[in-house]
Amino acid sequence: MTPWQVVLCLLVPIVLLPGLACAAFLGLFLQADDMAEVALWHDAYLWRVWRFTLGQAALSTGLSVLLAIPMACALLRRPQFPGRTLLLRSMEVTLVLPALVAVLGLISVYGRQGVVAQLGNMMGFSWSWRPYGLDGIVFAHLFFNVPLVARLLLQALERQPREHWLLVSQLGLQRSAIWRTIEWPVIRQYLPGLGALVFTLCFTSFAIVLTLGGGPGATTLEVAIYQALRFDDAPGQAAFLALLQLASCAVIWLWSHRHVQSLSVSGAFYGDRPCRPDQGGFAWLSDGFSILLLIGLIWPPLVLVIGQGLSGVPALWSQSLIWAALGRSLMIALGAALVAVVLAVSLQAGIRQLRLYGHERLGQWLAVSGRMTLMVPAMVLGTGLFVLLKPWVLMVNQSLFWVALLNGLMAVPFVLQSLPAMHSRGEQGPIRLLLSLGLTGWARWRWWLWPQWRGPIGLSLGYAMALSLGxxxxxxxxxxxxxxxxxxxxxxxxxxxxxEGAAATAVTLLLVQAMGFMFWRHCLRPARSKRF
Structure with missing residues (x-):
């Protein structure tokens, strides 16, 4: 890359991620009342909200990790059982499943009129637990984060060389020895990054808390920011709360960024592993329990929502309202996907160039900046930029434009997970060959970069579009x-x-997500390798 291209790749993510965040905070503080912000430091309700947010995020993270570790080990130990592939695909679906769809499924299963309550009445006992308040919030977070952590840990464990497992088989190592020598060292390597990711997702959770919170006693900072902007007209308070949220999450990320390892749910593992000597006896029972627990966590809400929604789809699709809503959703999702992919590719290109020139630490900080939108509430970004740019931007009153832009920014950290391989395939050899052939500029893009990038970009567009739709x-x-x-x-x-109507809308939303994902994967599927 030429020097100006390197500068451009660095400038785009630096300006559009931290720069936009700073501009948003500036816009809110310009509208704030100075005395009101001083009073917030002494507001008991504010700090109670912060403590609740911190507590539910820590509890959700701890339970997610504790449950996911034995599930990942069980899936690794049982590479073949009926429904394993379907279970893995279901775990990947939860990555982009809309939070409201999951909430609907959990209420349909565990709510007052849910399946469990109805079965309890039939069997003569009363089902008293309700998925609301702290219990419901944590349970919904487990629904999303346990499959996420288990899938990523499984991916890390499957990447271990086949020779390790051959040696385990030859030595006849039992479960405790395999755990000490192979499984735990790998898991320990990835736990800080995964813990920071899950903590941030739970700390900034909005739709789940808004729907299942059940009252002011179960309010998080994200919901308090929404209330300050939507109902109280208090931009300064929203900015203060957002800074508090940013500081809380930044502490976790700054602690863990040295340990963050790049993981993707789409990678391949190193061939078939030999039969392990620790598959019988107690391991069979514990693995079966872990796998059944994972199935029981994921499948009932999904199956129930789809089953209830299919019957109501024809009636819903006969209404013009659903098609207008679909059109608006697709416009937003397409714009957000393009924004997210452009920013993520620029960010990865900048990180690669910094590492090629020996600036490893600066590359790490640039990678951390790519996760900034996980910590800065999208509502703060949107409102702050709205206030700041209103006198100059002609389209500022177009809500769909802002929603697409903000959804794209919020999708950047997730899109980055599908792009690491784009710039890690051997650099020096191909570059020398390209230079010797005189391939530069457009020719290099057409014959070398694009055949490698089209697959990951298609995957990224599918993920970003699905995230924006939900x-x-x-x-x-x-x-x-x-x-x-x-x-x-x-x-x-x-x-x-x-x-019933909500279930039909949820099925429609899932169908559109799946079709959009398959469209991009098909249109930009990896091309066959070409030889020069």
């Missing part, structure tokens, strides 16, 4: 209830207890 945080603040997207329509139906 997002509710930004559209809840900037969208108009009279012109809803699919997620807004789903939230309105849940608020009016129209569960």
């Amino acid at each position: 997002d509710f945080g930004v559209i809840a603040l900037l969208g108009m209830p009279s012109e809803p997207t699919l997620t807004q329509l789903l939230h309105q139906q849940l608020g009016h207890y129209r569960t």
Whole structure:
């Protein structure tokens, strides 16, 4: 890359990620009342909200990791059992599953009129647990994060060389020895990064807390920011809360960034492993329990939502409202996907160039900046930029434009997970060959870069589009209830207890997500390798 290209790759993510965050905070503080911000330091309710946010995030993270470790080890130890592939695909689905769809499924299974309560009445006992308050929030977080952590840990364990498992088989090592020598060293290497990721996701959770919180006693900082902007007209308070949230998450990331390892759910493992000597006896029972627990966590809500929704799809699709909502959702998702991929590719290109020139530490800090949007609330970004740019930007009153931009920014950290391999394939040899052939500029892009990049870019576009389709945080603040997207329509139906219509909308949303993902994967599937 030429020097100006390197500067451009560095400038784009630096300006559009930390720069936009700083601009958003500036816009909110310009509208703030100085005395009101001073009073916030002494507001008991504020610190109670912060303690609750911190406590539920820590509890959710700890339980997610503790449950995911034995599940990942069980899936590693049992490479072949009926339904394993389907279970792994279900774990990947939860990565992009809309939070409101999961909430609907959990209520349908465990709510007052849920399947479990109905079965309890039939069997003569009362089901008293309700998925609301702290219990419901933590349980919903487990639904999302246990499969995430288990899948990523399984991917890390499967990457171990086959020779390790051959040696284990030859030595006849038992379960405790395998855990000490192979499994735990790998898991320990990835736990700090995974813990920071899960903690941030739980700390910044919005749709789950808004729907299942059940009252002011179960309010998080993200919901308090939404209330300050939407109902209280207090931009300074929202900025203060966002800074508190940013500081809390930044402490976790700064502690863990040295240990963060790049993981992707799409990687391949190193061939078939030989039969392990620790598959019988107690291991068989514990593995079966862990796998059944994972199935029981994921499948019932998904199956129930799909089963309930399919019957109501024809009636829903006959209404013009659903097609208008679908059109708005697709416009937002397409714009967000393009924004996320452009930023993520620029960020990865900048990180690669820094590492090639020996600036490893600067590359690490640039990688951390790519995760900044996980810590800065999208509502703060949107409102702050709205206030700051309103006098100059002509399209500032177009809510769909802002929602697409913000959804794209929020998707960057997740898109980065599907891009690491783009710039890690042997650099020096191909570059020398390209230079000797005189391939530069467009020719290099066409014949070398694009054949390698098209597969990861297609995967990234699919992920970003699916994430944007299922997002509710930004559209809840900037969208108009009279012109809803699919997620807004789903939230309105849940608020009016129209569960059948909500299930049909959820099925429609899942179908659109799947079709968008398959479209990009098909259009940009990896090309066959070409030889020069």
